[in-house]
Amino acid sequence: MRTGTLGPDERAEALAAMAERELDILVVGGGVVGAGTALDAVTRGLATGLVEARDWASGTSSRSSKLIHGGLRYLEMLDFALVREALKERGLLLERLAPHLVKPVPFLYPLQHAGWERLYAGAGVALYDGMAMARGHGRGLPTHRHLSRRHALRVAPCLRKDALVGALQYYDAQMDDARFVLDLVRTASSYGAKVANGARVTGFIREGERVVGAMVTDVEHGGEYEVRAKQVVNATGVWTDDTQAMVGERGQFHVRASKGVHLVVPKDRINSSTGLILRTEKSVLFVIPWGRHWIVGTTDTEWDLDKAHPAASSADIDYVLEHVNSVLAVPLSRDDVEGVYAGLRPLLAGESDATSKLSREHTVAHPVPGLVVVAGGKYTTYRIQGR
Ligand SMILES: Cc1cc2nc3c(=O)[nH]c(=O)nc-3n(C[C@H](O)[C@H](O)[C@H](O)COP(=O)(O)OP(=O)(O)OC[C@H]3O[C@@H](n4cnc5c(N)ncnc54)[C@H](O)[C@@H]3O)c2cc1C
Missing domain, CATH: 3.50.50.60 (FAD/NAD(P)-binding domain)
Incomplete structure (x- = not known):
C-alpha cells in the first residue's frame, strides 16, 4: 500500500x-x-x-459515532434510498476499500414488549440485512438473530432483567474516524x-x-x-x-449545525460482549465498544455558538446518562464518565424544524x-x- x-x-x-x-x-x-x-x-x-x-x-x-452503517433508524423513517446507498458503501468499505480500518460491530436491541415488537423490529432488521445482501455486499457481517431474554442477558449481563423481554442482535461496522x-x-x-x-x-x-x-x-x-x-x-x-x-x-x-454529544466510559463499567442500541423519544442511543472504553451517545440539539468548539452541556450529559441507565442493572454516574466529546452534524436546512428530522x-x-x-x-x- x-x-x-x-x-x-x-x-x-x-x-x-x-x-x-x-x-x-x-x-x-x-x-x-x-x-x-x-x-x-x-x-x-x-x-x-x-x-x-x-x-x-x-x-x-x-467527533462522530464512528459507525459505518446503513442507519437502521432511517429505515423506520422510510428513507429506503439513503439506507440502500449507505449499506452498499458499508459493504464496499468492509470488504474491498478499507478492510484494515473498518470492522464489524454487533448491536443488541432489547425488546420491551412481548409479541408485536419482536415482529416489528425483527422485520426491520431482516429488511436491513436483506437490503445489504441484495446489493451483493452483505458478506463480511453475520446476519441478525433473535434472542430470548435469558440468552440476551448472557450476552449483555449489564442489562436489568426487567428492562427486556427478549432481544435482537444485528451487525454494523465501525472505524476510527x-x-x-x-x-x-x-x-x-x-x-x-x-x-x-x-x-x-x-x-x-x-x-x-x-x-x-x-x-x-x-x-x-x-x-x-x-x-x-x-x-x-x-x-x-x-x-x-x-x-x-x-x-x-x-x-x-443553508447548512445548519446539529450538536451530538458522546460520553466515554471505561469498559469495566458496562459488562457486555456486544454494543447496544436503545430507542429514545427522538432517535436512538448507541453504546459502542471502543478499545478499553464504551462510547455512549448521541444527542441532537441546535448549536449556534463557535463551530470550532462545540461543547456538551450538563443537560446533554444527563440526557445520555438517563437513557442508558434506563436499561442498566448498575447505573452509570457522572464519576464514571472519563471523557465527553461533541460534534456538529452538517444538515441541509429548510426541510423541517426538528434537527433530528432534517435530511x-x-x-x-x-x-x-x-x-x-x-x-x-x-x-x-x-x-x-x-x-
Ligand atoms: C455526533 C455525530 C455523530 C455522527 N455519527 C456518524 C456515524 O456514526 N456514521 C456516519 O456515517 N456519520 C456520522 N455522522 C456524520 C458525519 O460525521 C459527518 O457527516 C461527516 O464527518 C462530515 O464530514 P465533512 O468533511 O463534510 O465535514 P468536516 O469533517 O467538518 O470537515 C470540514 C472541514 O472544513 C474545514 N474548513 C472550514 N472552513 C475552512 C476554510 N475557510 N478553509 C479551509 N478549511 C476550512 C474545517 O476545519 C473542517 O475540518 C455523525 C455526526 C455527528 C456530529
Missing part, C-alpha cells in the same frame, strides 16, 4: 507547488468529504490540491495530490463570474498564497455558509462557474459525495 508522508517539509512544498502552477481541482476542507474528494480526483489523473484550515479531521469527522481521514489524505498525497493543513481559505479569486481559485493563508507560518484551479470544491461541512459567503453569491441552500442526505451544488459545493450527508457515504 502506498502511503504519503505528511511532515512539515511536505506541507511547505505542497503550499509552494499549489501557488506555482494552476491545479485542475482545489478542494477546500480536510474532513472526510474533502479528503475523499481529493483522493477521487487525484486517482483520476487530475492535478489536485487540498487545503484544511486547522488539522485533518478536526471538524465533524473526528480521524484515522480514516488521515489515511485518505496520505493516500491522496502518495498519488501526487498537494495537501496542506493549517491552510485557511480566506477568499475566492473571481474572473468575471467564474471562480478561478482561492486565497489561502498559512495559519502556522503566516503568508498568503494565491492558488489557481480550474474547479474549486467547497467541502467545509458546517462552515459551508461562512465559506459560501466569501463567494458573495446568494447560496442555494442526512447530501447536496452537490454548482452556484457559480468554477465552484462546486458539497454539503450534508453521512460519513459512511463520503465517497458518493466526493464523486
Whole structure:
C-alpha cells in the first residue's frame, strides 16, 4: 500500500507547488468529504490540491459515532434510498476499500414488549440485512438473530432483567474516524495530490463570474498564497455558509449545525460482549465498544455558538446518562464518565424544524462557474459525495 508522508517539509512544498502552477481541482476542507474528494480526483489523473484550515479531521469527522452503517433508524423513517446507498458503501468499505480500518460491530436491541415488537423490529432488521445482501455486499457481517431474554442477558449481563423481554442482535461496522481521514489524505498525497493543513481559505479569486481559485493563508507560518484551479470544491461541512459567503453569491441552500454529544466510559463499567442500541423519544442511543472504553451517545440539539468548539452541556450529559441507565442493572454516574466529546452534524436546512428530522442526505451544488459545493450527508457515504 502506498502511503504519503505528511511532515512539515511536505506541507511547505505542497503550499509552494499549489501557488506555482494552476491545479485542475482545489478542494477546500480536510474532513472526510474533502479528503475523499481529493483522493477521487487525484486517482483520476487530475492535478489536485487540498487545503484544511486547522488539522485533518478536526471538524465533524473526528467527533462522530464512528459507525459505518446503513442507519437502521432511517429505515423506520422510510428513507429506503439513503439506507440502500449507505449499506452498499458499508459493504464496499468492509470488504474491498478499507478492510484494515473498518470492522464489524454487533448491536443488541432489547425488546420491551412481548409479541408485536419482536415482529416489528425483527422485520426491520431482516429488511436491513436483506437490503445489504441484495446489493451483493452483505458478506463480511453475520446476519441478525433473535434472542430470548435469558440468552440476551448472557450476552449483555449489564442489562436489568426487567428492562427486556427478549432481544435482537444485528451487525454494523465501525472505524476510527480521524484515522480514516488521515489515511485518505496520505493516500491522496502518495498519488501526487498537494495537501496542506493549517491552510485557511480566506477568499475566492473571481474572473468575471467564474471562480478561478482561492486565497489561502498559512495559519502556522503566516503568508498568503494565491492558488489557481480550474474547479474549486467547497467541502467545509458546517462552515459551508461562512465559506459560501466569501463567494458573495446568494447560496442555494443553508447548512445548519446539529450538536451530538458522546460520553466515554471505561469498559469495566458496562459488562457486555456486544454494543447496544436503545430507542429514545427522538432517535436512538448507541453504546459502542471502543478499545478499553464504551462510547455512549448521541444527542441532537441546535448549536449556534463557535463551530470550532462545540461543547456538551450538563443537560446533554444527563440526557445520555438517563437513557442508558434506563436499561442498566448498575447505573452509570457522572464519576464514571472519563471523557465527553461533541460534534456538529452538517444538515441541509429548510426541510423541517426538528434537527433530528432534517435530511442526512447530501447536496452537490454548482452556484457559480468554477465552484462546486458539497454539503450534508453521512460519513459512511463520503465517497458518493466526493464523486
Ligand atoms: C455526533 C455525530 C455523530 C455522527 N455519527 C456518524 C456515524 O456514526 N456514521 C456516519 O456515517 N456519520 C456520522 N455522522 C456524520 C458525519 O460525521 C459527518 O457527516 C461527516 O464527518 C462530515 O464530514 P465533512 O468533511 O463534510 O465535514 P468536516 O469533517 O467538518 O470537515 C470540514 C472541514 O472544513 C474545514 N474548513 C472550514 N472552513 C475552512 C476554510 N475557510 N478553509 C479551509 N478549511 C476550512 C474545517 O476545519 C473542517 O475540518 C455523525 C455526526 C455527528 C456530529
